[in-house]
Amino acid sequence: MKCPGCEGTINDSNPHCDSCGFDIADFDKLLQTPADRLGTVNDWAGVLSAEGLERLTGRLDNFKGATGIDFCLVCLLSSEPRSPREFSFWLFNRWKIGGDDHRGTLVLLSMNERRIEVEIGYQMEKYIDDDEAAGVLQHHAVPFLKKGDFDNGLYHSIDMLAKIFEHGLAEERTDAEN
Numbered sequence: 001m002k003c004p005g006c007e008g009t010i011n012d013s014n015p016h017c018d019s020c021g022f023d024i025a026d027f028d029k030l031l032q033t034p035a036d037r038l039g040t041v042n043d044w045a046g047v048l049s050a051e052g053l054e055r056l057t058g059r060l061d062n063f064k065g066a067t068g069i070d071f072c073l074v075c076l077l078s079s080e081p082r083s084p085r086e087f088s089f090w091l092f093n094r095w096k097i098g099g100d101d102h103r104g105t106l107v108l109l110s111m112n113e114r115r116i117e118v119e120i121g122y123q124m125e126k127y128i129d130d131d132e133a134a135g136v137l138q139h140h141a142v143p144f145l146k147k148g149d150f151d152n153g154l155y156h157s158i159d160m161l162a163k164i165f166e167h168g169l170a171e172e173r174t175d176a177e178n
């Protein structure tokens with residue numbers, strides 16, 4: 001994954017950056033303990049409708065059941081006192097999304113800062129890298145979010161990322177059979 005300080009590459013298992021000196025422990029002092037995780041969808045900002053919440057939870061729960069990949073969504077009112085990018089990095093690591101081998105992904109929407117971020121776990125980078133995933137959000141979420149359509153923006157972008165993972169896994173299975 002990328003260092004939230006300098007955007008250089010950082011080791012998932014030890015979130016410390018030799019280039020810029022960033023260390024995840026610096027965030028712990030400010031942010032302390034993360035809130036309890038609810039499941040695949042954590043809409044703390046209350047941006048999803050009841051239907052939107054049900055649709056996204058269904059998609060991500062089914063995805064996890066079929067693939068074992070832990071794909072998590074968090075909607076925050078604000079990431080203060082850190083940036084959304086730093087907050088998503090911190091939460092991904094502190095929740096251990098995808099377990100010890102980081103077989104997971106986090107999408108984080110922060111309302112006040114008007115930002116949507118994505119963290120791709122180490123085991124998932126062979127399917128899509130951080131820059132490509134940010135591009136998916138830009139194309140499939142941002143146009144809807146700008147109009148205030150959170151249900152569709154979050155669903156379409158997350159569904160697209162899940163499809164990319166599903167496609168990558170299917171190709172691996174085909175390769176294994178040949």
Ligand SMILES: [Zn+2]
Nearest residue numbers: 003006017020
């Ligand atoms: Zn750095």
